[in-house]
Amino acid sequence: xxxxxxxxVDAPGDPDAVVVLGPVGQDGALDRGVQLAxxxxxxxxxxxxxxxxxxxxHGLCGSALGPSGKAAQCFLPEPMTTQGExxxxxxxxxxxxxxxxxxxxxxxxxxxxxxxxxxxxxxxGTSVAxxxxxxxxxxxxxxxxxxxxxxxxxxxxxxxxx
Numbered sequence: 239x240x241x242x243x244x245x246x247v248d249a250p251g252d253p254d255a256v257v258v259l260g261p262v263g264q265d266g267a268l269d270r271g272v273q274l275a276x277x278x279x280x281x282x283x284x285x286x287x288x289x290x291x292x293x294x295x296h297g298l299c300g301s302a303l304g305p306s307g308k309a310a311q312c313f314l315p316e317p318m319t320t321q322g323e324x325x326x327x328x329x330x331x332x333x334x335x336x337x338x339x340x341x342x343x344x345x346x347x348x349x350x351x352x353x354x355x356x357x358x359x360x361x362x363g364t365s366v367a368x369x370x371x372x373x374x375x376x377x378x379x380x381x382x383x384x385x386x387x388x389x390x391x392x393x394x395x396x397x398x399x400x
Contacts, residue, residue, distance in 0.1 A: 245348035248367035250274050253281045254336035257327055258343075259351060260286035260318065265344040266373035268298075274340060274369070275308055281340070283310045284330065286323045320351055324358035325400055331364040338365050345370040346383040350391050358400035 250256070256278070258271035268285065275283035285298060299312035313330065315322035331339060339359070343351045352368040359366050375383065 245345060245370070246352075247345070247348055247370050248340075250278070250340040250369050251338055251367050252278050253338045253340040253367065255284050255327075255330070255334075255339050256281045257323075257339055257341045258283070258285045259320065259323055259341060259347070260315075261288050265375070266371040267342050267344065270369070270371045271342045274342065281308075282334075283308055284327070285310050285312050286315055286326070287312045288314075288318055320347070320354050321358070321394075321400070324351075324354045327355065328358045328362060328364075328400065331359065331362060336364055338367070341366060341368045342371060343368065344373060344375075344383075346375070346380070346387050350387060350394055353391070353394055354400075357397065 253274070256271050256275040258267045271283055271285065275281040287299070298310050300309050302309055313326050315326040327339060327341075330336070339355075341351055341355055348368050348370050352366070355366045355368065
């Protein structure tokens with residue numbers, strides 16, 4: 239599927255929140271998230287974590303990151319899936335009044351993330367831009383991710399709500 243191999247990547251715009259999908263630090267996502275949040279004065283860095291222990295191991299939650307000194311805000315989605323992350327971000331956007339969210343994820347995951355975040359944030363008044371990390375993968379990893387993400391994207395195209 240072309241959507242997995244060469245996804246449409248959005249410009250981050252001027253987001254209220256820069257959301258880094260988990261697992262923490264996956265394929266350069268955290269570095270890219272810090273870069274985007276630093277470049278956009280309003281952009282709050284929000285990171286999906288697999289659990290408090292992992293976030294603490296990384297020294298991530300509440301820590302100043304990057305030259306701006308912005309503190310990362312962490313959340314633990316339930317379940318720990320892309321759909322769980324989209325639901326959690328929808329709830330955070332409503333609670334905090336975010337109108338623009340930029341989601342950072344590896345290129346192989348962009349199309350699925352866009353589908354699920356668009357579905358979950360539809361009708362909330364929050365727009366979503368999905369951007370990639372810019373990280374390159376080796377051939378084996380790229381092939382594995384292409385197979386997995388293609389099958390998952392097919393499954394996720396069957397609408398079952400947010």
